[in-house]
Amino acid sequence: MCSRKWETHHNTIMPNSEVKNHFGIKETNFEGDDATNDVEIAEEKSSSLTTWDTKAILHLIEFYKINEKLFKSSSVKRQKVWNIVSEGMKKEGYVYTKNIKNTQPPIENDEEPTEKRTKVEKKxxxxxxxxxxxxxxxxxxxxxxxxxxxxxxHREKIKEVKETRKAYTEVMQKLIEKL
Structure with a gap:
């Protein structure tokens, strides 16, 4: 990769050819009556499960440009904007998540399943x-x-009533004895 880079506030912007090299994209030019530039994904020889579709990258860039003012606004949280971008990506047929590793489907018939690096945290x-x-x-x-x-x-009232009855019966017994 070329060492030429332009840096902005907190992002690194690379020339178009470097971006394509970075994401493993190669260009093929077809010449003829309908001369078009067709962009294909270069197959990686490594065992990486993640590949980027160029249309998805272009859609992501397009949604970022549309919502760029919101990204730069300090009053709006960036998470809100990324939610907007992810909704737009879903409409285009892509699933956009921050952590691609967790979205990979499990490999079936794997002799030694690998442990997931998920941490169960209390919300x-x-x-x-x-x-x-x-x-x-x-x-x-x-x-x-x-x-x-x-x-x-209630217990106090019951206790008072019992004491009152007891006192009443004692008084009445004394009165009856005197008569």
Missing amino acids: KESRTEKGQNKIMDFLQTREEKKDEERERR
Whole structure:
């Protein structure tokens, strides 16, 4: 690859021929009545499972150019723009993901299956979910406290009624004995 590069703010831009070399694309020119430039993907001799379709690359560049102002805007999150780009790629018939390695189909009849490098992580709660959980916990504990308080008051009333009955029966027995 040629050492000639132009650098921008945070991206490296390469000349067209270098981009094609970088992605393993070769050009073939057909001459004749319908002279066209046909771009084909060069088959890699390595055992790499990922190959890029040139149309997909062109669509990706096109969607980036359409949404370039959003990428440069500091008020809009880039993830939002990449979601727009991925939706556009899906409409064109491509699946766009950030991590291509995880999208590869498993190899069937493989004698020694390789372990997936997936890490199961607990999904982080958003602020609204945290707030909702705190509110629900507060309401639940408040209801439990109210129920405990009702039961305590009920036990106290029953105890008072029993004491009142006991005192009443004692007084009535003394009164009956005097009569």
